[in-house]
Amino acid sequence: MGALELKNITKSFGATDVIKGVDLTVKDGEFCVFVGPSGCGKSTLLRIIAGLEDASAGDILLDGKRVNELAPAKRELAMVFQSYALYPHLTVRDNMGLALKQAGVSKAETRAATDRAAEMLSLGPLMERRPAELSGGQRQRVAIGRAIVRRPKLFLFDEPLSNLDAALRVATRIEIARLHRELSATMIYVTHDQVEAMTLADRIVVLRGGVVEQVGAPMELYNDPANTFVAGFIGSPQMNFLKSGALGQRGETTGIRPEHLEISRESGSFEGRVSHVEKLGGETLVYVRSEIHGLLTVRLFGEHSYSVDEAVWLSPDMGRAFHFDSAGLRLR
The missing domain is CATH 3.40.50.300 (P-loop containing nucleotide triphosphate hydrolases)
Incomplete structure (x- = not known):
């Protein structure tokens, strides 16, 4: 025992x-x-x-x-x-x-x-x-x-x-x-x-x-x-935290995991510029800086080609989002 x-x-x-x-x-x-x-x-x-x-x-x-x-x-x-x-x-x-x-x-x-x-x-x-x-x-x-x-x-x-x-x-x-x-x-x-x-x-x-x-x-x-x-400690890469108001969402902060953040060269919810790209073979991590939300991580499976300073659009999957109040507590 x-x-x-x-x-x-x-x-x-x-x-x-x-x-x-x-x-x-x-x-x-x-x-x-x-x-x-x-x-x-x-x-x-x-x-x-x-x-x-x-x-x-x-x-x-x-x-x-x-x-x-x-x-x-x-x-x-x-x-x-x-x-x-x-x-x-x-x-x-x-x-x-x-x-x-x-x-x-x-x-x-x-x-x-x-x-x-x-x-x-x-x-x-x-x-x-x-x-x-x-x-x-x-x-x-x-x-x-x-x-x-x-x-x-x-x-x-x-x-x-x-x-x-x-x-x-x-x-x-x-x-x-x-x-x-x-x-x-x-x-x-x-x-x-x-x-x-x-x-x-x-x-x-x-x-x-x-x-x-x-x-x-x-x-x-x-x-x-x-x-x-x-939310930020468990998961690698760590969760992205976005400003809820800018997304029309409730709460102070919206959390989106990197695999639930879509990237496009054509259209999306908000704009950003590629800051860094990590090509890991089985997956690609694209770091995008947004004027509104700061530095965000996009996780893509497989090989993808993005260039530093390239303009892109990001779209969070709101069905997989987490919402938090001003004290950081989860809103359910």
Whole structure:
């Protein structure tokens, strides 16, 4: 079991409030991702769950048991950091089995547990190497394996892919998703990368300034954002925000995703000029500057030829539009 409940968690460093009353329930076996910009409090919240930081107020319950006063080692959880935190003088096998050794587990049981984890992570041929002989992706897999052998109630990941290159990030992301399916374990994952959040999470917790802005399944947040912050943060490229009055629409702001903004050389709702074009092969991103609405992004599938400073017309698909009031809250 690995159900987690946070009740009115706050955290202050001196006069600075970092976490401002977070309530959250993570179900047993759920993959929950904390996402938000730098400084939003996501890593601090994870460290509070781990016991590496004390909450200023509130309760942390693991399987219904309050664990606020328990040391990290007593909370039956394992944490994977972005820095790997491997001992350079130990082999892969010894790094992965160190916690079991320290807990007094027999050599035979420790070896069996590390072998199982190594098989899951394709680390078998590397077990007698030391961290300096491994690539960044291999080191991260060792760090994940070290967490697996402990068989914790809860896995905590703190931006584990941020030190990897793009190809390795994708490969390791797929690996983590597969592990979640195989282990049926509860996982909480912190990232600033909304693509990671969208592709891994059962539910996403969007944080800003120590406050939970919205919680929901990835496509729920994409298709039904509560405010302009969530609407702009979830989705890549991010949502366009246009002036509602100029479009004859209600509210202060109209949100249109780049794939729902049509571009034409002949006619449309309003004019603009091409500012930049990104040809990505499978899709083309055209950045258009409008005097009324500012810089907007148009997402086109396939290859398209537009030139910088070319005059174009844009037309939002109002059937796919979102409307927000002056405070940024969604109008429904």
